Amino acid sequence: MSHSARSGFVFLILSLSISTLFACGGEDEAPSILDNGPGAQRLRALLSEPVFETPTEILDLAPPASNPDRLAFFGDLHVHTTYSFDAYAMGTLATPYDAYRFALGEAIPHPAGFDLQLKQPLDFYAVTDHAMFLGVAQESGDITTAFSKLDVAKPLNGINDPDNMATGITAIPGRLRAFGTFLPRLLLAIVEDETLERETVLDITRTAWQDTIDAAERYNDPGHFTTFIGYEYTSSTDDMGNLHRNVIFKGSDRIPAVPFSRFHSQNPEGLWDWMDDLREQGIESLAIPHNSNGSNGQMFKLVDWAGDPIDNDYAVQRVRNEPLVEITQIKGTSETHPLLSTTDEWANFEIMPFRVASSEYSEPKGSYVREALRNGLALESQGVENPYRFGFIGSSDTHTGASQNDESDYVSKLGILSATPDLRGSVPFDTLMGIAAGYAMPKQVKELDGETYMGGATPTYGASGLAAVWAEENTREAIYEAFRRKETFATSGPRISLRFFAGYDYDGGMLEASDVVARAYTDGVTMGADLPARGGDAPGFLLWALADPNTTSLQRLQIIKGWIDSAGETHEAVYDVACSGGAAIDPATHRCPENGASVDLSDCSVSGDGAAQLRTLWHDPEFKADQRAFYYARVLENPTCRWSTWDAIREGVAPRSDLAATIQERAWTSPIHFVPGE
DSSP: OOHHHHHHHHHHHHHHHHHHHHOOSSTTSOOOTTSOSHHHHHHHHHHHSOOSOOOOOOOOOSOOOOOTTOEEEEEEEEEOOTTSHHHHHTTOOOOHHHHHHHHTTOOEEOTTSOEEOOSSOOSEEEEOOBSTTTTHHHHHHOTTSSGGGSGGGGGGTTTTSGGGOOOSGGGHHHHHHHHHHHHHHHHIIIIISOOSOHHHHHHHHHHHHHHHHHHHHHHOBTTTBEEOOEEEEOOBOTTOOBOOEEEEESOSSSOOSSOOOTTTOSSHHHHHHHHHHHHHTTOOEEEEEBOGGGSTTOTTOSBOTTSOBOOHHHHHHHHHHOOEEEEEETTEEOSOOTTTOTTOTTTTTTOOOBOTTSSSBOOSTTSSHHHHHHHHHHHHHTTOOOTTOOEEEEOOOBSSSOOOOOGGGOOOSSGGGGSSHHHHTSSOOOHHHHHHHHHHOGGGEEEETTEEEEOSSGGGOOOOOEEEEEESSSSHHHHHHHHHHTOEEEESSSOOEEEEEEESSOOGGGGGOTTHHHHHHHHEEETTOEEEOOTTOOOEEEEEEEOOTTSOOEEEEEEEEEEEOTTSOEEEEEEEEEEGGGOOOBTTTTBOOOOOOEEETTTTEEESOOBSEEEEEEEOTTOOTTSOEEEEEEEEEOOEEOHHHHHHHHHTSOOOTTSOSEEOOEEEEOOEEEEOOO
16 A cells, blocks of 8 residues: 555544544434445445555463562452451442452552552452451442341441541541441341341352452462452450451362351361361362451460360361461561560560450460460470461451551551541540540540540551562462462561571572572572471571662561470570671670661651661571471561651651651561471
8 A cells, every 4th residue: 555545544534533423413424334435435445455464473471481499479368348347337448359450559549538559569469358247238338239228237328328438536436336236236136036037148248259259360360460269257255365367268260159257166176177178179278367466365375265285186287277377467466575575676566455356455475476486396395286387477457458568658447437647546636626536435545645646456556568478470379389388478568578598508608609599499498398407417597688679778687586495495586697787796695786777757767777688698506406496587677657657747746655656667487497306
């Protein structure tokens, strides 16, 4: 086709397009390609000629190649949407589809009307709505549904209509009353009065569960973005000791039609039995306990549900079904507590001291993972299998569909109930709102320094965390296998990459070798694994941390060790093993010197030395080949502003005096267990 013919062709197409757009009928309407006039005949003639050459280029849309050295992938395995009864009561309308769009980098609306958006997409995501009453609150609130017409649903009718989405303190009591009326009515109608058929509720659950599955299937993109089908099993002891778990399915070819919930059993051992039954049918899953910090000592106790001492059957079943623990999230960090780790200067990180959904304090003993690891060593020394040989992840427990991990852009997890700084407790109420808050919710306010603040758990929440794995590729199969072998790590939010290996044939030159990772895998074991004794040889531990380029520098790299002595007593120690600036470690205290890092609390700017990466090969100076021990790595960033300080600065007030003004973000690897010979 000549240049002039091409120009005429383009002009004709444009003319026909424009005239078609603006045509309104009548004799002057442009002829269509179906007409037989001269213009239409010419158009058909032009279209009969080839305009482009035959295409030969083929796009390669195959997943990226598998990497044998494994890559770090970051995600969130704890996300609630409108199908969770509590999230819906907080105003959340985001669906599972919205949640996955958010994880891919799109903006989604917060219930209060502003947008939520990540600075960079995540690699994997799982919507884990509460199985208990899955979809029922949403069905009750939507007045177009048949269920909403029942008396039991009336308290939530229209609760999330546009005119009911106010965010002030005066809007909260009404929502809490509605929710507090709805749940007891629903439970009584199902369990006691039996005026509501259980099948009616299960039908709603089946529909919401199928929609959750469909959303995960729609957005799963092997090699690029991974979704997991999951839900939350929401149980507790009678005294509100938290026993919640997220259940994550490996695949999607066969999924139960209804998830196992507290309505099937309050006892987590019943959940494990159900998972074992599914496994025998070829349906693989794992459960991840979370918020052990709020369990009132119940998550890691040394007896089973019946109160009998833990035995081998219990331990083996628990490890099989719960290889991981979520150690950090919005409702606090569960690594350890200052009362349990008195020699760890960093043990007070983001402590949420209450039982979940309660104003009662949680007993630290039996509630934190480091103590559980130590108790596991004691059980092994007594000839009992260790039920607490788990790996670590973090996640968010967001109730808006949107994972929030940025301290500078944090709005908590409670939807409308924490949409503003005063509702989050980071700044005081003004005088009138303070009076209203004290009147409406007297147990939820706190007088401090002559000001009235929101009290309770909300101010202790944190902008945490992330689940991270080392896997060959971004697929369900590869990431799930990383979960199973516990090659996982947790971060409090930043995308810090953290490697951890142990072996007997490591040498200092490895750190500079181009194949250091391949050699570390070949000659040793990685996080989550057991390291068997080799005679009396002392292992070397290879650690390598890379800072998140979008946050701040690293300050120190550490190893946490726990061990049991010949008398059966367990111990722990914290070793700094690499310091920013290459500073020397004090051999007596095992601590790096202070690096001068500081934060200007007027604008949250940071200064001082720090490292883009920290790496070392470390040998335990107190290693004993006959002692059972565990080791895990922890890396700390330089100090930065806590979210509550960011809120205060933006509001032009001083940071609240009883909250930490700064924090040191961090990451933790799963432990390596040293197993002495017989």
